[in-house]
Amino acid sequence: MxxxxxxxxxxxxxxxxxxxxxxxxxxxxxxxxxxxxxxxxxxxxxxxxxxxxxxxxxxxxxxxxxxxxxxxxxxxxxxxxxxxxxxxxxxxxxxxxxxxxxxxxxxxxxxxxxRPPAGLASFERELPRTLRANDAAEAWVEDKGLAVAVHTRRMDDPDAAFERLLEPVRELAEENGLIVEPGRHVVEVRSAxxxxxxxxxxxxxxxxxxxxxxxxxxxxxxxxxxxxxxxxxxxxxxxxxxxxxxxxxxxxxxxxxxxxxxxxxxxxxxxxxxxxxxx
The missing domain is CATH 3.40.50.1000 (HAD superfamily/HAD-like)
Structure with missing residues (x-):
């Protein structure tokens, strides 16, 4: 300590x-x-x-x-x-x-x-396209009910994948009235x-x-x-x-x-x- x-x-x-x-x-x-x-x-x-x-x-x-x-x-x-x-x-x-x-x-x-936040359903529908566009189709998407987490920990280069995804996922979240919470090899999207x-x-x-x-x-x-x-x-x-x-x-x-x-x-x-x- x-x-x-x-x-x-x-x-x-x-x-x-x-x-x-x-x-x-x-x-x-x-x-x-x-x-x-x-x-x-x-x-x-x-x-x-x-x-x-x-x-x-x-x-x-x-x-x-x-x-x-x-x-x-x-x-x-x-x-x-x-x-x-x-x-x-x-x-x-x-x-x-x-x-x-x-x-x-x-x-x-x-x-x-x-209840789940407004905009979350449309974010989830659009997310696969964002992942493919950023060479991260294999990222694991976790549906939390009130939020969605995009994990890169299982990918070949988790750090590089996280860096590629952070801003595109943030932009998509903001378009749907949501915010992002970056973590260690994870980008979580939820309501403010x-x-x-x-x-x-x-x-x-x-x-x-x-x-x-x-x-x-x-x-x-x-x-x-x-x-x-x-x-x-x-x-x-x-x-x-x-x-x-x-x-x-x-x-x-x-x-x-x-x-x-x-x-x-x-x-x-x-x-x-x-x-x-x-x-």
Missing amino acids: EFRSADAESRYREIVARAARTVVGLDFDGTLAPLVDDPERAHIHPGAAEVLADLATGVAAIAVITGRPARQVLALGGLEEVGDALAARGTTLHVFGQYGNERWSSTQRRIVSP GMHKGLAVRRLVEETGAEGFVFGGDDLGDVEAFEALGALEDDGLAVLRLASASADGDNPLVPLADVVVDGPDGVLAFLARLAADARG
Whole structure:
């Protein structure tokens, strides 16, 4: 674990002091689950359930805030069972799917979801032509219900394919009133108006949190980090945790208070927080 910001250690101590009134929010892919070539096989770290259950005894709530559909992350993470374990300790597990457009919790066990955004159907119809025109017909297109993700991870040169596709897909999205969320070898297309920062704000309002830790690993987590910066000005104790692979750059590192090495590092950090919160 590496303290990055000048006052990171004091931020951590303040979170520990307010642990019982602190919410811990976590991304899924690259944070709780190792990154893999096939996103449908991105199962939660085998040690996560135990660490989260231990953490639950010391914090106000735990949330998974992800770009994945809520139903998918519940299955890949075994999160219904994790929710049971947290409930036994008097703590709620919140799941925000598709950047906060979908919600599930261990106290209200149903997924609440809006209708798909206008323009998504026409975007999907036009997308194959865009892929062919940019030598990416073999890119994997994932229909998320409320969004569409174009993955280049399985292609021969994922980086080059991503660079070729980003702007054409962005243009097609904008023509249909949608926005893009670039990630690691993926371009996600969805409606505007919801992002992880808004999910963080909603959790703070609903729980009355006095502290918030958020851990993420990619561009889609930047809004959550930025939201914490604004909430800190209002008196919230905050800590921004970047899950950064040891073999590459990470856009969150310059914004982070603490940097760890992937899901293993995330769980080690959470285990330390759980221990320190107990005193």
